Amino acid sequence: MEIRYRPILESLVPPDPMSQFKLKRRSPEEEFPDLCRNYTWMGRILTPAMYCRQFNRCTHSGVIFDDVIRPGIEEPGDCSGPASVGCVAGDAQSYILFCDFFDRIIEAYHEHKVTNQTPESDCNFDNLKGGDDFDTTYAVHCEVSAVRGIEDFCFPTHCSRGERRRLLSLARRALQRLEDELPGCLFMLEELNPEQQKKLNLNPPSYSQLRTGVARDWPDARAVWVSKDGRLVVWVNMEDHLRLVSARDDANVAEAFKCICINLQRLEEYYRELRHPFIYKQQLGWVTSSPADVGTGLRVNVYMKLRLLPQHKRLQDVLKRLRIHMNKTESLTVYRVSNAITFGLSEVELTQLVVDGVKLLITMEKRLEADQDIDKLVPTQK
Secondary structure (H helix, E strand, O other), X not given: OHHHHHHHHHHHOOOOHHHHOOOOOOOHHHHOOOOOOOOOHHHHHOOHHHHHHHOXXXXXXXXXXXXXXXXXXXXOOOOOOOOOOOOOOOOOOHHHHOHHHHHHHHHHHHOOOOOOOOOOOOOOHHHOOOOOOOOOOOEEEEEEEEEEOEOOOOOOOOOOHHHHHHHHHHHHHHHHHHOOOOOEEEEEHHHOOXXXXXXXXXXXXXXXXXXXXXXXXXXXXOEEEEEOOOOOEEEEOOOOOEEEEEEEXXXXXXXXXXXXXXXXXXXXXXXXXXXXXXXXXXXXXXOOOOHHHOEOOEEEEEEEEOOOHHHOOOXXXXXXXXXXXXXXXXXXXXXXXXXXXXXXXXXXXXXHHHHHHHHHHHHHHHHHHOOOOOHHHOOOOO
């Protein structure tokens, strides 16, 4: 991996990039973190040799490798749940400069090889089959979201106050253009009262966000844009530069996906005209601060009422084969079903994966309610 990128790496890094910071660090061997009880992908993949290779590298905006792995060191996870990536990119250059680390993280998390080919993209919502015909007894509501990073700016974990305010200014101009097609209103977070924040499902920054720097200067230059019809919400400078969310109470994934695709393409055009396009890497697709979102940046969540299936012994096997996740919500009988990956499949294919999975889970729940076996419905590995 490093050999492939060596000409690029050498052109990006001055001879001694760390000398400008005067950091009082010891040798890489002495600085190597304790990963004995670390259950993140970072903890599984990082070796002393790899750490040594990254140790003296630094992006132009000042991101060093210790900044990249800090989240996984501070939150090592546990062995019971799915492993998090355990790392963040401080800027887009991090994915190139630390490519031999990030590529392995992406391949392990998404279970898809990073190649020289450009990832396939398909935002043609007409290619989606189904998604508007769920049994609403089981499928309660849905949410489709997409994240994007803006070229020439550091990601929220590393950006300055000035950068964040400049990003807000760009978002304001782009969203004003969007209002020509979809009327809406931009709200600054500091101007929202507790009742408005609750209505928007806005929670105070978590301890993790504060420690990793995502929530620095909160709520300075954070905003939310809401369309008048309630179909679309755009978060600005939260965990990512931009996050578009389309939520529906009728669990119509097809309409939510259509809303995201149309408005994402509009905003992409507006930002390009502002000379700050969305960040795209040839071998990775769309990239943001988290390697867990590279490729499409797309998340499809369907909230389901399930009573018997969550206790079934073969559930985890079913979820793994469908390549979807199921997580508990605050309600005892409502579960969130979502795509497990964002890289390696197109936007339509990822959404189709969730749609097909939800239909199968509903069929299984109905069979269990009728005291019938579901073993024959368990899919082969995709």
